[in-house]
Amino acid sequence: MLQGQDLSFSVGQRVIFDGINIETYKNELVSIIGPSGVGKSTLLRVLGMFVRPTRGRVLLHGEEVTRPTPRIALVHQSIATFPWMTALDNVKLALQGRGLSKEEMEERARMALEVVGLSGFERFYPKEMSGGMRQRVAIARALAGDPYVLLMDEPFVHLDELTAERLRREIYDIFFSEGSTLESVVLVSHNLNEVVELSDRVYAMRGSPARIVGELRIELERPRNQYNPIFSEYVSELYSMLSIGE
Amino acid sequence: MYGGLIIAAAALATFARVLAMMGLSIVTGWLLGYASLRSRGFESAYIPAVAVLESVPVIGFFPLVLIIFVERIGGPLGVEMAADFLVFDAVVWNIWVGIYQAFKTVPRDLEEVADNYGLGFLGKMRKLYVPYSIPRIAANLFPSFADGLFYIMASEVISVGVHTYEVFGIGTLLTEYVAGGQMAGIYYSLLAIGVGVAGFMTLFRYFAGASVAKYGLDTAAQIRRRERPAPRLGSSAWVTLARPMRRLSRYAASAVLASVARPVRSVSGRAPRLARAAGYAIGIAILGYMIYSSYRLIAAVPAATWSELLSDTPAMLYALAVDYGRVAVITGASFAISVLAGYYLATHVRASAIVIPAVQTIVAFPPPAYFPLIYMATYTYMDALPGGIGAEVYVFILGFLSAFYYVFFSFWMGVQSIPVEFWELMDNYRLGFWDRLRRVVLPATLPYLVSGISSTVNSAWGGLMVGEYWPGIVPGRNLEVNVGLMKLLDVYVSQGYLHRAAWASLLFGAVVAVYSLLFTERLMNLSKSRYVVEEGIFAA
Numbered sequence: 001m002l003q004g005q006d007l008s009f010s011v012g013q014r015v016i017f018d019g020i021n022i023e024t025y026k027n028e029l030v031s032i033i034g035p036s037g038v039g040k041s042t043l044l045r046v047l048g049m050f051v052r053p054t055r056g057r058v059l060l061h062g063e064e065v066t067r068p069t070p071r072i073a074l075v076h077q078s079i080a081t082f083p084w085m086t087a088l089d090n091v092k093l094a095l096q097g098r099g100l101s102k103e104e105m106e107e108r109a110r111m112a113l114e115v116v117g118l119s120g121f122e123r124f125y126p127k128e129m130s131g132g133m134r135q136r137v138a139i140a141r142a143l144a145g146d147p148y149v150l151l152m153d154e155p156f157v158h159l160d161e162l163t164a165e166r167l168r169r170e171i172y173d174i175f176f177s178e179g180s181t182l183e184s185v186v187l188v189s190h191n192l193n194e195v196v197e198l199s200d201r202v203y204a205m206r207g208s209p210a211r212i213v214g215e216l217r218i219e220l221e222r223p224r225n226q227y228n229p230i231f232s233e234y235v236s237e238l239y240s241m242l243s244i245g246e
Numbered sequence: 247m248y249g250g251l252i253i254a255a256a257a258l259a260t261f262a263r264v265l266a267m268m269g270l271s272i273v274t275g276w277l278l279g280y281a282s283l284r285s286r287g288f289e290s291a292y293i294p295a296v297a298v299l300e301s302v303p304v305i306g307f308f309p310l311v312l313i314i315f316v317e318r319i320g321g322p323l324g325v326e327m328a329a330d331f332l333v334f335d336a337v338v339w340n341i342w343v344g345i346y347q348a349f350k351t352v353p354r355d356l357e358e359v360a361d362n363y364g365l366g367f368l369g370k371m372r373k374l375y376v377p378y379s380i381p382r383i384a385a386n387l388f389p390s391f392a393d394g395l396f397y398i399m400a401s402e403v404i405s406v407g408v409h410t411y412e413v414f415g416i417g418t419l420l421t422e423y424v425a426g427g428q429m430a431g432i433y434y435s436l437l438a439i440g441v442g443v444a445g446f447m448t449l450f451r452y453f454a455g456a457s458v459a460k461y462g463l464d465t466a467a468q469i470r471r472r473e474r475p476a477p478r479l480g481s482s483a484w485v486t487l488a489r490p491m492r493r494l495s496r497y498a499a500s501a502v503l504a505s506v507a508r509p510v511r512s513v514s515g516r517a518p519r520l521a522r523a524a525g526y527a528i529g530i531a532i533l534g535y536m537i538y539s540s541y542r543l544i545a546a547v548p549a550a551t552w553s554e555l556l557s558d559t560p561a562m563l564y565a566l567a568v569d570y571g572r573v574a575v576i577t578g579a580s581f582a583i584s585v586l587a588g589y590y591l592a593t594h595v596r597a598s599a600i601v602i603p604a605v606q607t608i609v610a611f612p613p614p615a616y617f618p619l620i621y622m623a624t625y626t627y628m629d630a631l632p633g634g635i636g637a638e639v640y641v642f643i644l645g646f647l648s649a650f651y652y653v654f655f656s657f658w659m660g661v662q663s664i665p666v667e668f669w670e671l672m673d674n675y676r677l678g679f680w681d682r683l684r685r686v687v688l689p690a691t692l693p694y695l696v697s698g699i700s701s702t703v704n705s706a707w708g709g710l711m712v713g714e715y716w717p718g719i720v721p722g723r724n725l726e727v728n729v730g731l732m733k734l735l736d737v738y739v740s741q742g743y744l745h746r747a748a749w750a751s752l753l754f755g756a757v758v759a760v761y762s763l764l765f766t767e768r769l770m771n772l773s774k775s776r777y778v779v780e781e782g783i784f785a786a
Contacts, residue, residue: 050670068673079784080667084689084777093685094675127781134784145675158784 007056034205094145287526300339592661648709656698660691
């Protein structure tokens with residue numbers, strides 16, 4: 001459904017990544033892993049057309065994407081919520097310009113907050129919330145726009161381990177819950193445990209310019225337990241993909 | 247006569263006055279900043295006093311200056327001191343507060359190192375406080391220079407009654423050339439000012455970059471923008487440092503500090519009890535002296551004069567209300583133009599890279615210097631307008647030229663400070679221009695806008711002071727509005743009614759200070775409590 005074809009990106013003369021082909025399928029969470037600075041976040045932005053590739057194109061349901069669209073929603077690494085808007089208003093932002101009445105917007109925003117477990121916090125300002133709650137607001141905002149694809153750039157990196165763990169446990173069900181329009185999620189992370197816990201499929205990026213050096217399907221029952229020996233094997237395999245030749 | 251040498255010397259004299267007053271502001275700022283660190287009593291008198299005094303536009307001090315320096319001291323020295331005092335008042339406040347804020351935010355670790363090695367007053371100043379304050383000072387050089395230049399042009403020639411006092415400088419020369427219709431002299435003088443302004447701007451730009459590189463800790467710009475380039479936003483040391491406004495420079499700096507979250511000096515680092523008591527004593531003594539002096543001044547004024555002043559008061563207040571209307575129009579126009587142009591420039595890197603440095607240099611060029619040329623070229627058309635509309639248009643133009651760039655730059659800088667994540671979200675949800683402005687850009691820039699509007703209002707008064715009553719703006723013609731407090735002030739001074747001018751300026755100062763403290767500061771506090779865009783990004 002989301003395809004990146006022959007994607008290349010350069011800054012000046014320096015080629016960051018080259019010849020990247022990537023594809024997601026329905027009800028699938030796909031992760032992109034790689035060392036710091038390899039261009040994972042940039043690739044994610046190219047997939048949403050927030051940054052234009054030097055070469056290649058992105059297709060959503062077979063149609064070329066030429067500029068950012070609410071159908072491909074981005075969730076940032078640095079949790080971005082507007083401090084002068086309540087949680088509800090932050091979510092309603094994703095519903096602007098869609099011809100909805102005020103009541104409809106409010107209803108849908110409330111539902112999105114409910115999905116991420118923030119019922120009762122609609123009138124709270126971001127400053128009054130914890131980091132985990134803020135990230136839930138950001139996810140609710142992304143979901144409220146009825147996206148087909150969610151792009152997540154290290155979404156748990158600024159949360160404490162306990163909060164991140166709790167959110168990771170819930171998030172897969174939130175994404176692919178009944179009534180959600182979401183068809184796939186692309187997650188960028190350098191945390192291999194997190195990747196194995198959440199992903200259906202993983203692309204590994206490495207090199208300079210970076211290329212896709214491996215692809216791994218993770219077939220483990222959910223919820224996944226990181227103390228399961230098979231879980232550890234997947235982590236080791238991903239580690240090997242990234243460290244081959246080093 | 248307009249020999250090149252005289253023009254160059256006069257321009258140098260004018261620039262030297264501004265630079266000397268900036269230097270004096272810096273040195274006194276270091277001493278006062280250190281005193282506030284050591285004494286809570288001094289600090290609690292110093293900071294509120296600065297807040298009140300800086301909210302009074304420079305022209306509010308004009309009659310006071312005339313009475314003290316021109317009348318009492320008199321002679322060339324008195325006139326020189328009067329001009330210097332006005333420039334000092336224009337340049338000092340942002341430098342003092344910038345230094346105070348720098349001193350208050352010296353990292354505790356560095357303070358402890360200085361204590362560890364037993365550094366005394368001079369050692370700490372030389373090794374720690376002064377270097378730490380350099381980037382803040384550099385950030386304030388541009389607005390100080392521009393403000394100082396504006397008032398030096400207006401204050402080198404002072405007419406009181408039948409006497410005209412003047413100091414040697416380019417403002418005086420220009421006045422002579424305009425009165426004599428010597429166009430070549432006018433052009434060469436403007437050229438000399440232009441060369442000086444461009445030169446000093448280049449110097450300040452270099453100094454700002456170098457000072458941040460050498461003395462700055464990690465800056466917010468680097469932290470906020472982190473690893474990703476911001477594709478639509480230009481940024482450079484100068485961008486973050488070019489702050490042609492008093493409060494804005496402080497706001498922007500405080501945002502920097504907030505995001506870095508450095509530990510600040512603890513109260514335990516203060517002076518011992520004896521020094522604190524001495525600080526309180528000095529503060530109380532100064533306050534007592536001011537109250538006593540005020541009492542003596544009031545008692546010395548004859549009852550008949552008081553009666554005359556009180557009967558003039560309603561007319562003065564009406565004229566002040568009319569001026570507030572003018573200021574509102576100037577500020578509204580500045581705001582509208584600034585939002586549209588500032589947004590365009592902030593979102594178009596290439597246009598911004600060319601236009602912003604050019605505008606920065608042009609706006610430092612004092613409008614009173616070139617305004618007669620605009621008047622000369624257009625007054626025949628304006629004369630065709632009914633009533634006093636032509637004069638109103640000129641006052642509007644002068645006020646606008648003097649003030650619009652404060653809100654323009656503040657808004658532009660505010661847009662620059664919006665995190666790239668927010669731009670991506672606006673793109674992601676395809677917000678239109680008005681939705682972007684209403685929901686994100688205006689709220690995100692509110693603290694900057696409040697600062698900019700506040701500075702615009704203050705500077706607009708300067709424009710009105712110059713434009714409402716300008717006798718001999720070109721040979722044989724006066725620029726004059728029908729009603730306005732600034733005109734009244736000018737007329738009182740020129741006719742020698744200094745007591746009336748002093749009373750009018752006291753009323754003006756009081757109203758403006760109250761307005762500033764009740765309205766501007768509250769709005770600033772509100773914007774700081776909710777509309778701080780940096781707080782929208784949570785990054786542990």
